[in-house]
Amino acid sequence: xxxxxxxxxxxxxxxxxxxxxxxxxxxxxxxxxxxxxxxxxxxxxxxxxxxxxxxxxxxxxxxxxxxxxxxxxxxxxxxxxxxxxxxxxxxxxxxxxxxxxxxxxxxxxxxxxxxxxxxxxxxxxxxxxxxxxxxxxxxxxxxxxxxxxxxxxxxxxxxxxxxxxxxxxxxxxxxxxxxxxxxxxxxxxxxxxxxxxxxxxxxxxxxxxxxxx
Numbered sequence: 001x002x003x004x005x006x007x008x009x010x011x012x013x014x015x016x017x018x019x020x021x022x023x024x025x026x027x028x029x030x031x032x033x034x035x036x037x038x039x040x041x042x043x044x045x046x047x048x049x050x051x052x053x054x055x056x057x058x059x060x061x062x063x064x065x066x067x068x069x070x071x072x073x074x075x076x077x078x079x080x081x082x083x084x085x086x087x088x089x090x091x092x093x094x095x096x097x098x099x100x101x102x103x104x105x106x107x108x109x110x111x112x113x114x115x116x117x118x119x120x121x122x123x124x125x126x127x128x129x130x131x132x133x134x135x136x137x138x139x140x141x142x143x144x145x146x147x148x149x150x151x152x153x154x155x156x157x158x159x160x161x162x163x164x165x166x167x168x169x170x171x172x173x174x175x176x177x178x179x180x181x182x183x184x185x186x187x188x189x190x191x192x193x194x195x196x197x198x199x200x201x202x203x204x205x206x207x208x209x210x211x212x213x
Contacts (some may be wrong), residue, residue, distance in 0.1 A: 008034055025054040029061050036068055043146055044068055059089045075105050096125040100132055112139055130159035134166050146173050164193035168200045175207055184209045 018024060032047035048065040051058050066081035081193065082098040082105075089095060103118035116139050119132045126132075137152035150173050156166040171186030187204035190197055 001144070007212075022056050025051045025058055027062070028054065029058070030060055032061070032064060034069075036064070039070055041068065057088050058095045058197065059085050062088070063094060063101075066098070066101060070101060070105055073173070078105055079117055082150070090124040096122045096129065099125070100129070103132070103135060107135065107139065112142055126158045130156045130163065130166075132162065133159065134169075137166070137169055141173070146176060149173055150177075162193050164190045164197060164200070167193065168197065169201060171200070171207070175203065175210075180207055180211045184211065 012031070028047045028051040032044045032051065034045060035041075035044035041129065045065065045068060048061045051061040052065070055061075057183045061083035062081045066078045069075070069078035069081060079102060082102050083121035085094060085098045089098075096099070099118045100120035103115045103122060106112075106115035106118060116136060119136045119139070122132045123129055123136075131211065133152045137149045137156060140146075140149035140152055150170065153170040153173065156163055160166070167186045167190035171183045171190065174180070174186060176184035184204065184207045187200050187207060190200040191204065194200070
């Protein structure tokens with residue numbers, strides 16, 4: 001707590017001593033981050049908004065404000081911030097972050113098609129994003145698009161071979177497609193990575209039973 005308080009005091013002192021807009025916006029942004037981490041949502045919101053007032057193209061502040069709203073369950077407010085960020089940047093890292101976060105929000109709101117669109121957009125800016133592939137796999141599965149789900153989980157594993165959950169989900173898809181040997185292989189891989197994964201144990205037993213019928 002002491003370090004946080006010291007940092008807050010330093011940024012507040014910087015705000016008193018400068019009129020430089022770059023220094024001002026960064027100080028407000030960093031205060032927002034500190035308040036956010038300490039759980040002071042209203043103060044963090046105020047600081048991010050002050051940073052944006054100084055520089056309406058300060059993309060990091062939009063992204064951080066969107067993340068704060070998302071964490072607070074204020075999804076519509078978060079969506080507005082991410083969409084504002086998308087209008088104002090060509091930075092692929094920021095574009096990926098905004099689309100990925102929009103995908104998460106739409107998924108939580110149950111807007112599956114919109115969530116799929118956002119994750120697909122995120123992957124245009126960073127093809128090695130295992131999390132977006134995994135989330136797409138879940139969403140495609142919810143729509144019964146098994147081939148697309150399979151491809152998404154394979155890409156998730158390609159970018160993170162130790163993703164036990166992706167191996168498990170792939171095993172489920174192979175079971176649905178009656179590719180039992182492949183399913184068994186994925187469940188075993190999942191359990192190698194996470195030996196206490198109860199669902200994978202149960203699905204492996206089911207798959208072995210199907211094979212031995």
